[in-house]
Amino acid sequence: MQRKAITKSGARSGLKRARAGHPAAGGTLRQKLETNERLLRETGHLFGLEKLRRKETDPGTYEAVWQILLNICNTAHVVGCRVSSSPIAAEGGDALWSLHLPTGEAVCTSRGIVSHPGLLSLLLRSYIESGYEDNPGIRPGDIFENNDPHFGGIHSADFQTTVPIFAGGKLIAWAASVTHVMDAGFVLPGSIGFMNPDCFSDGVPVVAERVGENDRFYPWYEKRMRSRTRVPDWTMGDARGRLAGCLTIRERVLALVEKYGLDFFEDVSREYIEDSRRYAVSRVRTQATPGRIRKSNFKDLAMAGKRVLLPQQNVDCLFNLPLELTIDRSAKVAISLRGASGWVPFGENITPNALVSGMLNAYSHMVGFDMFNWGAVAAWRLEDPPLGSWANPYSANYFAASGVAWAPAVVWMSSLYEAFGRLYWSRGFVEEVAAGGATTMTAEFSGVNQYGLYTAGLTLEQACNGGPARAIADGETSAWCIYTPNADFGNAEVSELYYPVVYLGRNLEPDSGGYGKFRGGLGHTAVWLVKNTSGIEYQCGCAGIRSKVCGNHGMFGAYPTWPDRAAYASGTNLKELAEAHRPLLHERGDPERPTIGKDIKAEVIEPNCIAPFVTPGQLHEWDVIVHPVSGSQALGDPLERDLELIRKDLDDGLERERIASEVHGVVAHFDEKTKHWSLDAAATQKKREAMRAQRKARGVPFREWWQREREKILVKENMAEAVLAMWRSSMQLSPAYADELRAFWKLPDNFGF
Amino acid sequence: MAQYDVSEIERLIDGQLSWTRVQEIMKDAKDADRFEKWVAILQKRVPWKEKILLPLTTALFIVRKGEKRIVKCRCGHEFGDYRVNWKLEALIHVRETEEQLREVYRGSEQPDPSWIQIREYICPGCGTQLEVEAVPRGCPPDFEFLPDLDTFYREWLGRPLPDEVEFADKTLDTIRTWRTDRR
Structure with a gap:
């Protein structure tokens, strides 16, 4: 292999080098795309790669360069988030950078939101299919961007920036990025646009367009962001962060090409994708079982009687989120949503392209942990969801809103966890089994902040749930999130700098992980005191929640986690309590006698709000919000839960006596002197036998x-x-x-x- | 390729390995003979002799019984042809009122019974709660897993089962034989 030493010239601007050069290699991108598809059809291998030549001849370099590419993408993540400085990117890391082939297929991705590489791949492909090579042309230094679900986005709060990488005048790759902005210019403030009735309320559109050249944004792009988003400094910070990360990828990839040669780079970048496809097939073949998995799931969006925007939104909706997964003899996975219910007059419709990307998200969590890129898509097929459904709305309503399109999708994706959990169980890979996932109830604030400035945006509270129960252990607590492997709810103290709130509590919520032999990891409850503001709205948002129903996740006999509910109070006596040095409101408390209803006085107390909702009016100084974030699902018959696990949870305050006694069937005693629980094993065995007998007696054929x-x-x-x-x-x-x-x-x- | 002693896999199944060791096993390449060891371990633990063809859940197995392949509980209760949803042969207890839900979910933790019902599927033999569903009225019970056993044994394990059967969901065939009146 020919390698070149890194020289000072290797650090020159990639833009300069790109223009220095060679004519483009033969064939248009569209022709290459067609060739790639033909080769896959004819050979069963991506790009017709029946042999991975570079891997076979020099496996060490092949692996080393993969690690370098990973490092490049992760460096872009760090650079981009730092440049961005917006709370979501800088504090929560809700972003992603990736490297793609000229024809769009993702080669390598950073840490972050792994639901995006598929969408970015399809967005780049759409440029080619739309003839962008000819008009407007693709040139070194160009910046293309999109946030429109009609043309490849998921929801308009996720801005997708793509930068071509040229070497010697030839397009050799793309750098791409997504960040979730704080405010997308929706009809209501923020970025979780569940209330959007149609796409015209879905925020500022960037429609698969060139938004800059010579590595700079056009001035009119910035003007658009300034006039059509509510927190433009953060929005533009994100734009610059995405661009900085993409340029980081471009510069470093060009340095890598200079060292290893263009032929080598082009070869391995395709081999990594075919390698990933093979890996996806082999993971399924060696760890799953062919056959059919079916899993129903349902998600509510109960909006009747609440503050809504248009009359047709005064309605309660229930989503049907069916999953049928089949694995054939060659270990190909086919996924169907047959039975999905219709589109909704809210921002909770999603496109099939975005669902493909969601499928990749679940794949990366449950199946393919290594060499994650576009390859798995060739082994996993998503059947077109029913036309006119929430998962394929445009044939029935081209103006359907997608303000938080993830909402039904993440709840649907949760079924994929359980589906693979069942498959792994059948083969004995108990260490890989997971029950269903947690939900994502978001909190957004908009209004005047503690610095006297207008603010709008999302806390990251929902990005850190309990993890699903395993087949051999409880799920991990506050360490998991369905849309990212990097669960992170950010620092409370930093959030207090961004928003005019003070954390009165951030507590693990007892029993929030369902009831089973193994429980899901627990969720937590944030309690916020509104402070130093002339008024803010609290938007208790739905990025994938259930508030009227439970998840259909009673895996192997467990009870699913409870519905998502929030609480708030305004006109409280918390100021008097604080001045008297009395306890304030620090936790959710008993579901029948919540703390907010008994420990404080207030003009308005809403102790059990069906989510999602926006407060009817602004909240003010000393008002308070109780925002629980869910745990994940449990696994197994609750009467089989180990006594020591129950005793420890009781001692740690993570389980309530009633649940231990009535659901887990234990006989427990609390020692007032030692302040510890003890369990009576013999009495518990007897009690559990009686409960099993009762089940048989009251059960009907x-x-x-x-x-x-x-x-x-x-x-x-x-x-x-x-x-x-x-x-x-x-x-x-x-x-x-x-x-x-x-x-x-x-x-x-x-x-x- | 990783290889583990049967005793280590037993400890893994029983949750007795350290989390560090479990993580090592998770990160390593998977052991090719896990299924054989898994079935052998489970076969030792059940009180009956029928050969396990595939574990379905913590309590249910597909086993060979004579010429048939049936679903069987670890307690010995039999549910019939594995291609018919075993729930049709289970006991069921449904929570569809606030009072019934209260035994599990109370106050702000209670779902709305006009939107959802909680269905508990119980083994008639041992009283184990086998599965729980949270679905709206009208939803047929999930037939969670219908494995293609012959493809699995013949093509993936390389040791075909002696008697191939059609890979098909036979649940509706059973339903067709049921009377709708309560006589």
């Missing part, structure tokens, strides 16, 4: 229940309108699903809800 339940379905007994509307749209959009539902309950052929 399924067939009997089926007959009674069928009659209730026929008359739609105790079914909320949101449930009926969901079934109507699911059955209309997926006739085969409707047929199966009717066949299961033996309903008339013309039956509908």
Whole structure:
């Protein structure tokens, strides 16, 4: 292999070097894209790579260069987040940088939000398919950007910046980035636009366009951000952060090319992707079982009677989020959402492209931990979701809103965790089993901050849940997030610098990880005192929550985690309590007698709010918010939970006596002197035997229940309108699903809800 | 390729290995013979002799019984053909009122029973809670896992089962035989 030494010239501007040079290699990008697809079809290998020549001949260098590329992308993450300085990027790391082939396929990605590489790949591909090579052309120093879901984005708060990398006049790669901005110019402040009724309220659009050249943003781009987003310094900080990270990738990749040669770089960057495809296939083949997994899941969005924007939003919605996963003989994975319910008049619709990227997110968490890039997509196929559903809305409503498109998708993705957990269990890889995931209830503040300036944005409270229960242990507490492997809720003290709030509490929430042999990792509750402001709104947002229903995650007999609910109070007596040096409000407390309802006085107390919602008016000094963030799901029969685990949780205040006694069936005693719990093993065994006998006594044969339940379905007994509307749209959009539902309950052929 | 003693895998299954060791196992290449060892360990632990073909859950297995492949609980209760959702042969307890939900979920932790019901599937033999569903009325029970056993044994393990059967969901075939009246 020919290598070149790094010289001073290697540190010159990549822009200068790109222009120095060679004519572009033959063939248009569109032709290359077509060739790539033909080769995959004909050979079953990406780029027709039946052999990984570079890997086979020099595996050491192959691995070393992979590590260098990882390092380059992760360096871009650090640089970009530091330059950005916005709370979401700088404090929460909610961002990603990646390296792509000229035809778009992701080669390597940084840490951060791993749901983005797939979308960035498809965005770059869309440039080619739209003829950007000819018009407007792709030149060294160009900056292209998008945040429009119609053309490759997920939701407009996620800005996607892409920078071409040229060497000697030839496009050799792309550097790309996504950051989640603090305010996207939605109709309401912030970046979790669940309330957006249509795409016209989805914020400032950047529509797969060139937004700069010669490594600089156009002045009119900055003007647009300044006039159409509420916190433009942060928005532009993010833009500069994305660009700085992309330029970091470009400079370092060009240095790498100079050292190892362009031929080597071009060869290995394709081999890494084919290698990743092979890895995806082999992980499934060696650890899963062919067959079919089905998992229903549901998510509510109950907005009737709340503050909404348009009359058609005065409605309760329930999403049907079905998952059918099949693995064929060659270990290819096919995923279907047959039965998905219809689009909603809120910002919670998602495009199929974004779901492909979400699928890659789940893949990277549950299956493919190494060499993560576009390769897995060739082994995993997402069937087009039903036309007109929340997962494929544009055929029915091209103006559907996607302000927080992730919301139904992350809840759906949770089923993929459990699906693979079941597959791993069947093969004995118990260490890889996971139950379902936690939800993501967000908190956003908008109004005047402690410096007298307008502010709007997201706390990162939701980005640090409990992790799913394992087959051999409890899930980890406050160390997990479904959309990123880098769970991080940021420092409370730093958040207090960004927003006019003071943390009165950030407590682990007892019993928030479901009830099973192993519980999910626990969530936590933030308690915020509003302080040093003339007024802020609290937006308790939905980035993937359930508030009326539980997740369908009773894996192996566990009870799922409870619904997401928040609380707030305004016109409180907290000032008097503080001045009297009395305890304030520091925790959520008992769900039937919450602390907010008994320990303080206030003009308005809302102790059990169905999320999501926006406070009807502004909150002011000494008002208070209780914001619980969920734990993850449990696994196994709760009567099989180990006594020592229960005793420890009781001692640590992580389990309540009622749950230990009534759900886990233990006989426990609290010693007032030692302040410790002890469990009576013999009495517990007897009690558990009695509870099992009670289950058998009150359980009815399924067939009997089926007959009674069928009659209730026929008359739609105790079914909320949101449930009926969901079934109507699911059955209309997926006739085969409707047929199966009717066949299961033996309903008339013309039956509908 | 990693290799582990049966005794170490037993300790892994039973949660007796240190977290550090579990992480090493997670990070290492997977052991190719895990399935054989896994089944052998589980086979030793059940009180019956039918051969385990595939573990389904912590309590349920697909086993060979004579010429048939059936779902069987670790206690010995049998649920029938593995291609029919075993839930059709289970006991079920449904929480669909606030009072019924209160035993598990109270106050602000309680879901809305007009939106969702909690279905508990119980083994008629031992009273184990096998699965729990949280779904709205009208949702057929999930048939969580229907493995393609013959492809698995023939093509992935390289030791075909002697009697191939059709890979198909037979649940609706059973439902078709059910009467809708309660006589």
